[in-house]
Amino acid sequence: MVAPVLEGQEQELEDTLLALPAGTQSPLEGVDGLHFARWVIVPHLEYGAEPQPRDRLERQLLVFTCTFDGTLDRHVGELLAGLGQTADDVWRHCDGWPGRANARAWLLDHRVRTGLFVAAYPKATREEVRGALAAREKLLNLAEDTQHGDPQGKRRDFLERFASST
Amino acid sequence: MKRAGNRRGQATALTILTPVRPRWHLWLRAWFALARVLPLQRWTLLRLQRIHFARFALVSRLDGRRLHSRHLLFESNFNGNWHSYLEAFCQVFPKGMWGLWGSAWGWPGVAPVKGFKDWVERNEFEASHYWSAYPEATTRDILAALDTEPRIRALAQAAPDMDPERFEAAWADLVSAAVRAP
Numbered sequence: 001m002v003a004p005v006l007e008g009q010e011q012e013l014e015d016t017l018l019a020l021p022a023g024t025q026s027p028l029e030g031v032d033g034l035h036f037a038r039w040v041i042v043p044h045l046e047y048g049a050e051p052q053p054r055d056r057l058e059r060q061l062l063v064f065t066c067t068f069d070g071t072l073d074r075h076v077g078e079l080l081a082g083l084g085q086t087a088d089d090v091w092r093h094c095d096g097w098p099g100r101a102n103a104r105a106w107l108l109d110h111r112v113r114t115g116l117f118v119a120a121y122p123k124a125t126r127e128e129v130r131g132a133l134a135a136r137e138k139l140l141n142l143a144e145d146t147q148h149g150d151p152q153g154k155r156r157d158f159l160e161r162f163a164s165s166t
Numbered sequence: 167m168k169r170a171g172n173r174r175g176q177a178t179a180l181t182i183l184t185p186v187r188p189r190w191h192l193w194l195r196a197w198f199a200l201a202r203v204l205p206l207q208r209w210t211l212l213r214l215q216r217i218h219f220a221r222f223a224l225v226s227r228l229d230g231r232r233l234h235s236r237h238l239l240f241e242s243n244f245n246g247n248w249h250s251y252l253e254a255f256c257q258v259f260p261k262g263m264w265g266l267w268g269s270a271w272g273w274p275g276v277a278p279v280k281g282f283k284d285w286v287e288r289n290e291f292e293a294s295h296y297w298s299a300y301p302e303a304t305t306r307d308i309l310a311a312l313d314t315e316p317r318i319r320a321l322a323q324a325a326p327d328m329d330p331e332r333f334e335a336a337w338a339d340l341v342s343a344a345v346r347a348p
Binding site: 002004014017018020022023026028029034035036037038039040041042045046047048049052053054055057058059061063065067095112113114115116117118119120121124126128129130131132133135136139140143150151152154155158159162163165 | 171174175177179181183184185187194195197198201202208211212215217218219220221222223224225228229230231233234235237239241243270271272273288289291292293294295296297298299300301303305307308309310311312314315318319321322325326328330331333334337340341344345
């Protein structure tokens with residue numbers, strides 16, 4: 001989605017975004033089903049080449065993109081619930097932000113429709129990916145621990161660690 | 167060059183917005199429609215095994231005003247560094263890139279690659295906040311993990327009835343699958 005930034009609030013918006021904690025402390029961590037997300041401020045449009053007619057932005061733009069599980073309708077609710085106060089802290093610097101309690105229509109109004117989407121693992125939910133990564137790590141740790149062991153011992157250790165996987 | 171905001175562990179964000187020449191949006195819409203039906207272009211992009219997710223979107227209005235030139239928004243979540251990603255893109259996807267960004271005013275082509283990188287850099291915007299659910303995993307890690315996880319379950323189910331030698335062979339296959347992407 002793309003929303004215009006209120007004049008005079010560009011720096012405050014950027015400071016707010018830069019001050020958000022990173023990684024697992026990011027407010028985006030609490031949004032269910034989210035794989036990747038970003039906020040990007042677009043201060044101007046780059047000019048391509050003559051004789052392109054010039055497009056100039058009167059206001060800066062805040063772009064938010066994300067990749068999520070499930071339907072858009074469900075995701076909008078999850079996004080607002082997961083971000084909580086951060087949604088207000090960020091988007092209150094944008095034109096027309098109605099507050100997160102009433103933000104569903106505003107977010108959808110500012111949506112940009114995807115023309116082409118490319119996904120390396122389109123059928124896996126975030127929780128499935130995280131579960132698979134954890135299982136793989138556990139397996140590789142076991143392989144390292146048992147690399148000099150006998151087959152019987154490997155089978156015993158494997159079943160001890162993965163019996164709950166069945 | 168500011169790119170720190172585009173990194174989160176193994177993941178890198180790329181966000182570019184480029185002006186589209188008149189009438190080329192029709193071509194792009196057709197290209198998108200074709201790529202949605204025929205997987206070849208998407209497959210070529212994914213063959214790199216470096217992209218988690220990427221998207222293209224055509225933008226015709228911004229801030230309530232119709233633009234003189236529609237703009238093509240491209241965003242990618244990939245692993246590895248910016249230079250090697252763009253170089254790999256040029257090597258495996260040159261025709262697709264012509265098809266997509268050949269529509270842009272000022273498009274320099276894919277060769278020499280430096281011209282392409284300079285063009286991307288001019289049109290790129292740094293993320294002010296970037297987040298990944300799997301910051302320490304590459305695309306290959308994830309593909310390998312998704313391939314391995316059902317095999318782990320299958321072996322855990324079959325292992326109690328296997329003799330040690332058969333288990334040893336199945337275990338070796340499983341570990342081998344876990345370290346390489348399918």
